[in-house]
Amino acid sequence: MKVSFIIFLFIFSLPIFSQEKLDNDAVIELYSMDFGEEIIIAKINNSPGKYNTSIPALKKLKEGGIPSKVIAAMINNSIEPVKTGIFYKTPTGEVEKIEPLAFSGRRTNHLTAAMTYGIAANNSYAYLRNNSSSNKIKKLDQIFEFYFDETQRSETSNPNYLFMDARSPRDFVLVKLFSNDRKNHRGIKTGEHGSFSGSQTGIDSEDIIEVAVSDEGNGKYRIRSMKPLKPGEYCFIYQGALPVDRNYVARTIYDFSIIPE
Structure with missing residues (x-):
């Protein structure tokens, strides 16, 4: 319950990221602020974002210590629907x-x-x-x-x-x-x-x-x-x-x- 409440506050109250799209640098910054992977994944899933998921970018994320589950969430949210x-x-x-x-x-x-x-x-x-x-x-x-x-x-x-x-x-x-x-x-x-x-x-x-x-x-x-x-x-x-x-x-x-x- 405590973790869920923290996630809720993070998603809806953090002013730094509330008015902009998340990207690779934002995810790295969140991780450097010691937010756990569960909170970061929740933010990725509930915020607009544009992520670079090329192989060199993924390598940089991995070398920066970003957890695999967080990287997977970025990849899943980088797929845009076909515009027709x-x-x-x-x-x-x-x-x-x-x-x-x-x-x-x-x-x-x-x-x-x-x-x-x-x-x-x-x-x-x-x-x-x-x-x-x-x-x-x-x-x-x-x-x-x-x-x-x-x-x-x-x-x-x-x-x-x-x-x-x-x-x-x-x-x-x-x-x-x-x-x-x-x-x-x-x-x-x-x-x-x-x-x-x-x-x-x-x-x-x-x-x-x-x-x-x-x-x-x-x-x-x-x-x-x-x-x-x-x-x-x-x-x-x-x-x-x-x-x-x-x-x-x-x-x-x-x-x-x-x-x-």
């Missing part, structure tokens, strides 16, 4: 992830086609809730970072499935959405069927915005539109093959708003 998805810079300068969405509804304007005896095209649309995205981007910050997991595959229930299955931003297209303030939704045309124009499904090539792709290595890409995007509603849409799974929700839309300066 689309990221952008917010108006306040923070980096945020765009969470995937699914279209909330679809509609076909049969009435228009019927009233014109089939002369007018019978268009299909897909919609997103709300007339504006919660992901706001300034006109000057139109660079997106795509991260792909190059080592794993994921179950389809994982929201990051697309970025564990895809291998390139080329599996996505950038399109502009129309926005309807009165109906409070956004959308895109997904098909056209007419007596004279024939039928086509999917996103019209004219609605797709050309992008420049820079491969940064290790599954990281930087994406930007070839021409600066004007204020409005946009999204990246996944165009690769989707899994055949009745429980899979097609969260293939990554939406954002370009806001005026």
Whole structure:
């Protein structure tokens, strides 16, 4: 009980390390202050940290008398989760992830086609809730970072499935959405069927915005539109093959708003 109480006080009350990440030097300093390995391990497990676990660094730790259990805790806490998805810079300068969405509804304007005896095209649309995205981007910050997991595959229930299955931003297209303030939704045309124009499904090539792709290595890409995007509603849409799974929700839309300066 006494040891546990000491650990509790150390983790939550020590001002020297409470506001900074631990690293190799911090661990060495803690050990030099005669804190036992149990307390140091508890601090490592309950604090943000960035540790150098290369062979020369491990050798230095061992030569400095750091216990093997402490070194093991440093190694376990130096493994960062794979970052996958689309990221952008917010108006306040923070980096945020765009969470995937699914279209909330679809509609076909049969009435228009019927009233014109089939002369007018019978268009299909897909919609997103709300007339504006919660992901706001300034006109000057139109660079997106795509991260792909190059080592794993994921179950389809994982929201990051697309970025564990895809291998390139080329599996996505950038399109502009129309926005309807009165109906409070956004959308895109997904098909056209007419007596004279024939039928086509999917996103019209004219609605797709050309992008420049820079491969940064290790599954990281930087994406930007070839021409600066004007204020409005946009999204990246996944165009690769989707899994055949009745429980899979097609969260293939990554939406954002370009806001005026």
